Amino acid sequence: MRSMGLVLLAAGVVASSMVPGIAAAPPFDVERELAARFGFSAAEVEQVGAGKVVVRTLPTQESTEIAVFGAVRIPDDKEKLVYWIRDIEAFRNGAELGLSRKLSSPPTIDDFAGLALDSSELGALQKCQPGDCGLRLGEQAIASFRTGVDWTAADAGQKANLVARRLMLEYAEAYLRGGDEALGATVNEKKPRLVVEDFRALIRGATNLNDLANPLATYLRDFPKTPLTGVEQLLYWAKGGVGPEPLVTLHHLVIYREPGGSIYVADKQVYSSRYTDASLLVLWLGAPADGKGYYLLAGVRGRSRLLGGLGARVLRGRIEEESRKYTGIYLDWIRKSLVPTD
Numbered sequence: 001m002r003s004m005g006l007v008l009l010a011a012g013v014v015a016s017s018m019v020p021g022i023a024a025a026p027p028f029d030v031e032r033e034l035a036a037r038f039g040f041s042a043a044e045v046e047q048v049g050a051g052k053v054v055v056r057t058l059p060t061q062e063s064t065e066i067a068v069f070g071a072v073r074i075p076d077d078k079e080k081l082v083y084w085i086r087d088i089e090a091f092r093n094g095a096e097l098g099l100s101r102k103l104s105s106p107p108t109i110d111d112f113a114g115l116a117l118d119s120s121e122l123g124a125l126q127k128c129q130p131g132d133c134g135l136r137l138g139e140q141a142i143a144s145f146r147t148g149v150d151w152t153a154a155d156a157g158q159k160a161n162l163v164a165r166r167l168m169l170e171y172a173e174a175y176l177r178g179g180d181e182a183l184g185a186t187v188n189e190k191k192p193r194l195v196v197e198d199f200r201a202l203i204r205g206a207t208n209l210n211d212l213a214n215p216l217a218t219y220l221r222d223f224p225k226t227p228l229t230g231v232e233q234l235l236y237w238a239k240g241g242v243g244p245e246p247l248v249t250l251h252h253l254v255i256y257r258e259p260g261g262s263i264y265v266a267d268k269q270v271y272s273s274r275y276t277d278a279s280l281l282v283l284w285l286g287a288p289a290d291g292k293g294y295y296l297l298a299g300v301r302g303r304s305r306l307l308g309g310l311g312a313r314v315l316r317g318r319i320e321e322e323s324r325k326y327t328g329i330y331l332d333w334i335r336k337s338l339v340p341t342d
Contacts, residue, residue, distance in 0.1 A: 028212065028262060028286055030071075030295045037208060038069055048295070049073050049288070051335065055328040057320050060301075061205055064277075064308040066320055067301045069208075070327045075293035076338045078263060078285040084338075085265055085283075088236050088253055095333060098240025107172045107235065112165035115239060118246055121273070122160055126151045133188035135273045141167050142187065164248070168271075171250060172235055175270050179223045183271070189305075198278040199268075202303050209282060209299065216256045216264050220280070223252070230257040235270070247274040262286040269302075278303045298331055 034040040034048065044054045048071045055070035074081075085091050092100045103111045117125070124134030125145050133142060144167060149159045174182040180196035203209070203221045210217045219228040233254045239246065250271040256264040265283040269276060279302035285294050300323065307316045 028260075028284075030286060030288060030297070033212075034071060038071075040071075051075070053328050053331045053335070055324050055331070057324055058208075058299075062201070062303075063312070063316070064305055065202070065205055065301065065303050066307065066316070066323060067206075067299070068320075068323045068327045069300075070298045070331050071295060072331045072335050073288065073293055073295050074335050074338055078287075078294040078296075080338060081285065081296070081334065082255060082263060082265070085253075086232075086234075086255065088234065092238065094337065095330070098238060100236055100238040103172055103235040103237070105234075106176070107169055109165060109169050112168050112237065115165050115168065115237065115248065116161050117157070117164055117248075120245055121248075122157055125149075125160060128188075130187045131190045136186045136188050136271075136277075137273075138184045139187045140184075168237060168248070168250060171271055172237075175250075175252070176224065176235070179225065180270075186277075193277060193305075195271075195278075198303055202278040202280060202301055206280070206299075206301050209301075213256070213258075213264055213282075213284075216254070216266060216282075219256070220252075220254065220266060220268055228256065230259070231255070245274060247272055249273070275306065276302050276304050296331065296334065298327060300327060 031045050031049070034045050035042070038056065038058070040048070040054060040056075048054050051073055053070060053072045055068065058067035058069050060067050088102055089100050092098070099114060101111060101114060121135065127133075128135060128137065128142050128145065130139050130142055137145075144163050145160060148163045149156055153159070171183065180199050183195040185192040185194045200221060203217055206217065215228055218226050219231065231254060233252065236251050236253060238249045238251065240249075248271075249269055252266075252268040252270050254264075254266040254268070256266070258264070263285040265285070267281040269279040272279070279300070282299045284297040284299075286297075287294055306312060307319065
């Protein structure tokens with residue numbers, strides 16, 4: 001499951017009043033939507049209903065985006081999966097997704113005590129400057145490493161880790177305070193990129209999420225400005241061996257219970273040190289018509305400037321293939337973990 005992190009390249013407790021003007025969603029007919037909205041054949045719909053995983057790539061309007069969708073039916077109580085995901089450290093450990101830690105409320109520097117940069121990350125930081133950096137950083141972060149670390153000293157790695165932990169804490173605090181708008185811009189390339197623009201573009205292109213769970217889409221896009229009833233949330237950071245180089249990520253995990261009984265789990269990437277400019281994994285857990293077990297639908301959407309341009313076609317094809325593959329592995333792993341007698 002370690003390679004499941006590639007899926008995110010394709011593209012992870014507050015309770016208050018309902019968003020004004022947004023009506024409750026009508027009952028969701030899974031079989032009908034799989035066929036009409038996602039293009040599943042009658043045979044594929046039947047396979048999903050029988051507990052088989054079916055995954056497909058969805059079209060995107062921008063070359064820098066990739067979207068993948070998968071579905072499976074699980075003969076179990078959906079609350080067991082919600083309980084497991086809520087313990088995000090145990091869930092990701094079971095999926096072999098590397099180290100992860102849930103942040104306190106409010107976050108503290110101790111939450112990042114286990115965060116350590118490896119030699120490739122330290123090497124990239126030594127050469128990092130605005131407009132040319134191997135890691136996705138803002139101008140202030142780059143300056144913090146340049147002024148806070150003597151790269152010729154024996155303790156350079158230790159000092160760099162301390163700077164990284166402090167910056168991640170500040171990033172988490174800024175996000176909780178002002179959402180994506182408070183995260184500024186990354187300046188690792190010549191043209192700075194505002195974090196808020198990438199995620200808003202991602203949500204704008206996620207037409208299925210907007211159509212089927214508009215309150216959740218709005219909440220994720222406008223956080224923390226727009227309240228939503230039935231939401232619990234947490235932040236966590238992760239460090240894994242995804243892709244050819246390691247990366248550090250910060251995530252906003254949201255569990256949303258619709259009035260009709262369906263449950264959405266959204267894992268929004270708030271920050272990634274490499275590869276992705278924005279990504280979102282959404283799980284939908286809903287009852288089938290016969291009320292037995294539940295359907296688990298997974299949508300993954302991500303943006304990366306690495307996928308843009310004619311020269312990136314081969315890379316895009318490879319990432320799409322890997323994303324389909326590991327979305328299937330992910331769903332099948334969840335199903336088998338919850339129903340081990342299969």
